[in-house]
Amino acid sequence: MTDATAIREIGADEFERAWSIFSTIIASGDTYSYPPDLSLAQARDMWTTAPARCFFAERGGDVLGIYTIRPNQIGLGDHVANGSYMVSPEARGMGIASAMCEHSLEQARRAGFTAMQFNIVVSTNRTAVRLWQKHGFTIVGTVPGAFRHATLGPTDIYVMHRYL
Amino acid sequence: MTDATAIREIGADEFERAWSIFSTIIASGDTYSYPPDLSLAQARDMWTTAPARCFFAERGGDVLGIYTIRPNQIGLGDHVANGSYMVSPEARGMGIASAMCEHSLEQARRAGFTAMQFNIVVSTNRTAVRLWQKHGFTIVGTVPGAFRHATLGPTDIYVMHRYL
Numbered sequence: 001m002t003d004a005t006a007i008r009e010i011g012a013d014e015f016e017r018a019w020s021i022f023s024t025i026i027a028s029g030d031t032y033s034y035p036p037d038l039s040l041a042q043a044r045d046m047w048t049t050a051p052a053r054c055f056f057a058e059r060g061g062d063v064l065g066i067y068t069i070r071p072n073q074i075g076l077g078d079h080v081a082n083g084s085y086m087v088s089p090e091a092r093g094m095g096i097a098s099a100m101c102e103h104s105l106e107q108a109r110r111a112g113f114t115a116m117q118f119n120i121v122v123s124t125n126r127t128a129v130r131l132w133q134k135h136g137f138t139i140v141g142t143v144p145g146a147f148r149h150a151t152l153g154p155t156d157i158y159v160m161h162r163y164l
Numbered sequence: 165m166t167d168a169t170a171i172r173e174i175g176a177d178e179f180e181r182a183w184s185i186f187s188t189i190i191a192s193g194d195t196y197s198y199p200p201d202l203s204l205a206q207a208r209d210m211w212t213t214a215p216a217r218c219f220f221a222e223r224g225g226d227v228l229g230i231y232t233i234r235p236n237q238i239g240l241g242d243h244v245a246n247g248s249y250m251v252s253p254e255a256r257g258m259g260i261a262s263a264m265c266e267h268s269l270e271q272a273r274r275a276g277f278t279a280m281q282f283n284i285v286v287s288t289n290r291t292a293v294r295l296w297q298k299h300g301f302t303i304v305g306t307v308p309g310a311f312r313h314a315t316l317g318p319t320d321i322y323v324m325h326r327y328l
Contacts, residue, residue, distance in 0.1 A: 035239035075199035076312045077284065077321075117307060119283075122242065141305015141323045143281060148240045157241075159305045159323060 004098065005059045008028045016040060018056065018066040021088045022104040029150030031125050032084075036150075047084075055103065057087075057096050067100045069108055080152045081113035081164075096129040097128075099136045109164045116162055122147050123156040136162040166209065169223045169260065171267045176212040180204060182220065184229040185252045188265045193314030195289050196248075200314075211248075221251075221260050228255040231264045233272055245277035245328075261292075265299045273328045280326055286311050287320040300326040 021039050026034045026043075034043070047068040048054045057065035065087045072082035083104045087096045108116055118137065121128060129139075141159035149155040183204050190198045190207075198207070211232040212218045221229035229251045236246035247268045249261045272280055282301065285292060293303075305323035313319040 029240060033237045033239045033241040038239070038292050063322075069178060072310075073197045073284065074203070075197045077197040077310055079309050079312060108303050115309065117310065120237065143244075143323065143325055144327075145279065146236075146241055146244050146281065146325075148243060150240075157283075159307065161307055161310075163308075 001107075005057055005064065005094075005099065007055055007057045010048070010054050010056050012044055014056070015044040015048050016056060017128050018063045018086070019043070021063065021066060021086050024089060025086050030152075031128065033120050033147055045073075053107070055060060055100070056105070063087050065096040065100050066096070067104055069104050069111075069113075069116075071084065071113075072119070072152075077115060080107040080115045080117050081111070081138040082117055082119065083108070097131055097149055098135070104162060105135070114164055115129065116164060118158075121149065121158040121160050122149065123158055124152060127158075129158065132160050138162065168184070169221055169228065169258075171221045171264060174212070174218050174229070175219050176208055177228050178227055179208040179212050179218065182227045182250075183207070183326065185227065185230060185250050188253060189250050193312075194316075195282050195286050195292065196250075197311055216248055219264070219271070221264050223266075228258070229260040229264050231282075233268050233275075233277075233279075236283070243277060244279045244281050245272040245275070246281055246283065247272070261295055262299070265295065269299070269328060278328055280328060282322075282324040283323050284311065285322040286313065287322055288313065288316060293322065293324075298326050302326065 026032050027036050029036050052070040054068045055159045056063050067085040068082050069083045071078035072080040137160040139158045140161045143157050145154035146157045165227045190196050193199050193200050216234040220227050231249040233247045235242035236244040303322045303326040304325045307321050309318035310321045311319045
């Protein structure tokens with residue numbers, strides 16, 4: 001990520017600016033389990049309604065990436081954070097996901113979480129798996145066939161985890 | 165389970181009859197991650213609002229157990245069911261959990277699910293782990309310290325899975 005890219009927290013009112021990224025990524029059906037026809041209102045609610053918090057990575061007024069963190073469980077599991085990240089297809093290879101990951105880990109630490117967990121990392125999304133491993137995550141579980149990949153069919157998903 | 169125990173689906177209007185079981189079990193903070201002070205309204209909403217479905221195991225007019233099944237994820241993961249089960253402390257050792265497990269697997273099959281996944285099996289809950297294994301589940305993941313056990317502190321949780 002160049003110095004010109006900034007990451008900041010946003011509210012529900014700004015979420016729509018990332019909708020072209022969000023809708024494009026879920027429509028491909030190869031990395032996220034959201035229904036490919038999820039509505040803007042549903043996505044906004046899931047990513048910006050407390051306790052979820054939402055962040056933009058921007059450059060020159062353009063949204064290049066979006067991420068959310070939230071407690072992975074309510075109650076006696078709410079010391080573990082969960083994160084989700086999306087990068088504009090046009091901004092791949094620029095280190096945006098890596099920068100958002102580090103930013104999210106710091107935000108999670110500051111919020112008092114002691115670990116971060118990803119519940120559904122699609123095993124065929126090797127770029128993501130390698131990236132999370134580079135940022136300290138390990139695969140702690142493999143659920144067979146839990147993701148219906150748009151082109152590959154039933155596909156394993158990984159549960160990934162790291163302490164903060 | 166004796167022949168006198170019957171399992172049937174219930175609606176939100178009947179959920180309260182299981183509240184003494186539900187509230188007692190979550191108050192102990194050793195098997196469920198729900199906040200120990202979860203309200204009846206919150207519990208009822210999570211266990212009886214579609215797509216969640218809720219079932220009672222009853223004998224002689226008494227509720228001895230309650231379970232719920234629902235899709236484990238929305239969208240491209242909704243072919244995998246999730247189940248949660250509670251047995252009255254007074255009815256332990258009677259095979260109620262086992263009967264509810266078998267019943268839920270059949271209900272999930274009929275509803276078109278192709279697998280069942282448990283996301284948070286507390287590793288110290290050995291009775292449950294052995295029971296699920298007996299019913300065909302395997303441990304597919306171990307998340308370290310993801311459950312704040314009331315007396316044991318941070319405790320590993322298992323992700324368990326079986327095909328239907």
